[in-house]
Amino acid sequence: xxxxxxxxxxxxxxxxxxxxxxxxxxxxxxxxxxxxxxxxxxxxxxxxxxxxxxxxxxxxxxxxxxxxxxxxxxxxxxxxxxxxxxxxxxxxxxxxxxxxxxxxxxxxxxxxxxxxxxxxxxxxxxxxxxxxxxxxxxxxxxxxxxxxxxxxxxxxxxxxxxxxxxxxxxxxxxxxxxxxxxxxxxxxxxxxxxxxxxxxxxxxxxxxxxxxxxxxxxxxxxxxxxxxxxxxxxxxxxxxxxxxxxxxxxxxxxxxxxxxxxxxxxxxxxxxxxxxxxxxxxxxxxxxxxxxxxxxxxxxxxxxxxxxxxxxxxxxxxxx
Numbered sequence: 001x002x003x004x005x006x007x008x009x010x011x012x013x014x015x016x017x018x019x020x021x022x023x024x025x026x027x028x029x030x031x032x033x034x035x036x037x038x039x040x041x042x043x044x045x046x047x048x049x050x051x052x053x054x055x056x057x058x059x060x061x062x063x064x065x066x067x068x069x070x071x072x073x074x075x076x077x078x079x080x081x082x083x084x085x086x087x088x089x090x091x092x093x094x095x096x097x098x099x100x101x102x103x104x105x106x107x108x109x110x111x112x113x114x115x116x117x118x119x120x121x122x123x124x125x126x127x128x129x130x131x132x133x134x135x136x137x138x139x140x141x142x143x144x145x146x147x148x149x150x151x152x153x154x155x156x157x158x159x160x161x162x163x164x165x166x167x168x169x170x171x172x173x174x175x176x177x178x179x180x181x182x183x184x185x186x187x188x189x190x191x192x193x194x195x196x197x198x199x200x201x202x203x204x205x206x207x208x209x210x211x212x213x214x215x216x217x218x219x220x221x222x223x224x225x226x227x228x229x230x231x232x233x234x235x236x237x238x239x240x241x242x243x244x245x246x247x248x249x250x251x252x253x254x255x256x257x258x259x260x261x262x263x264x265x266x267x268x269x270x271x272x273x274x275x276x277x278x279x280x281x282x283x284x285x286x287x288x289x290x291x292x293x294x295x296x297x298x299x300x301x302x303x304x305x306x307x308x309x310x311x312x313x314x315x316x317x318x319x320x
Contacts, residue, residue, distance in 0.1 A: 005298065012294045017069070019290055020283055024065050027279035055081075055280075068283065077284030082276045083269075087284035090269060095251075095288065097167060098258070098265035102250040104181045105189035110243060113193040117200020117239070122227060124205065132197055139194035148187040148260040155183060165262040184261040188254055192246050196239055203235040210234075244300030248293035252286075 043051075052058040056067055071077065077087035120132040139147075156164040161179075168177030207213065208231050216226045255267035262268075266285055273281035 008294075008298050008301070012291075015294065016072075016287060016290050019286060020068070020072075021065060023283050023286055024061070024068070024279065027277065027282065028061055068280075072287065077287065078280035080273065080278055080281040080284075082273055082278040082281060087281050090281070091266065091285060091288055094264055094266045094269050097263060098251050098254060098267060101181060101184055101188065101254065101257075101263060101265060102247060104185040105192075105250055106243065106247050108185060108189040109193045109196055109246070113196030114200050114236075114239060116193075116197035118204060118227075118232065120197065120201040121204035121208070121235075129201075132201070136194035136197050139190050142190070144187060144191060145256050145260055147190050148183070148257060151183045151187055152260075165260070167262075167264050184257050184263055187260070188250055188257045192250070196242060199242060200235065200239050203238050204231060207231045207235040241300055244296050245293075248289070248296045251292060252289040 049058075056064045059067070068078070075088055077091075079085065080087050080090060083090055116132045116136070120129045123129050152164050155162045162183050163180055166180060168180045172180075208227070213226060213231060251266070253267070254263075254265060255271050257263065258265045258268040259271060266289070270282060270285050272278075273285070
């Protein structure tokens with residue numbers, strides 16, 4: 001187990017350096033003078049040169065890259081010229097909003113996705129199986145921005161049940177503030193819920209045809225015990241993989257959802273930073289998101305050993 005974790009940490013460092021290098025290069029080749037974009041309108045050439053020196057824009061690419069890398073171990077992510085503040089401070093403020101939204105969305109995915117997949121597999125070719133199949137196919141085909149706008153139209157404009165956009169005001173209690181989470185969380189979770197339901201159905205159907213399931217039935221165990229004690233636990237392994245990785249994706253890829261619902265999360269901040277070519281904000285945010293994603297992925301791999309005793313990490317057999 002320890003060897004497995006150390007190897008993963010080594011891989012994490014390589015991934016982070018590669019991602020930052022790629023992002024730095026992409027931000028560099030975008031047309032436009034970054035110094036001029038950062039400077040107030042009408043700034044002289046002398047003022048532009050001062051800005052270039054301050055942000056190391058006059059240095060070669062790999063020199064700037066090395067300067068940035070040296071600050072990462074201490075989480076010195078630089079200053080955002082868009083927000084006129086340190087990037088780390090902005091992340092500390094906005095990341096919790098994205099995490100809370102992702103947690104609510106993940107709860108929706110786990111409850112409705114897994115439940116729909118189990119019902120569909122257990123009642124194969126029935127009305128409920130067909131309903132789940134059709135519903136998940138429609139959800140997968142629907143763009144997330146269309147789902148968000150549709151939710152706003154129905155539940156905010158027509159029915160006036162939920163606020164159209166925004167986050168709970170400071171000091172709002174949990175229950176009153178929950179209404180602000182419902183629509184953005186449902187929009188964020190919709191497509192992933194469909195994928196989880198279909199994956200759970202396929203996994204359950206495959207597991208239910210295994211020899212040990214037939215043996216359990218031959219021993220006289222009830223359908224409930226066979227399905228939920230023996231079939232569900234093993235059928236959850238690929239689903240847990242997807243859900244674990246998807247949580248990191250939900251945090252970092254909620255840009256459209258946060259823009260549609262004016263949610264003060266990290267995705268909204270990154271969107272504005274990309275428009276302004278604020279490379280320190282973009283790279284710093286991606287660095288933190290990659291750390292979260294890799295950490296969650298590591299937890300998912302470790303959880304395999306608990307879901308399936310046949311799997312051992314760092315021993316003779318290893319999860320790939």
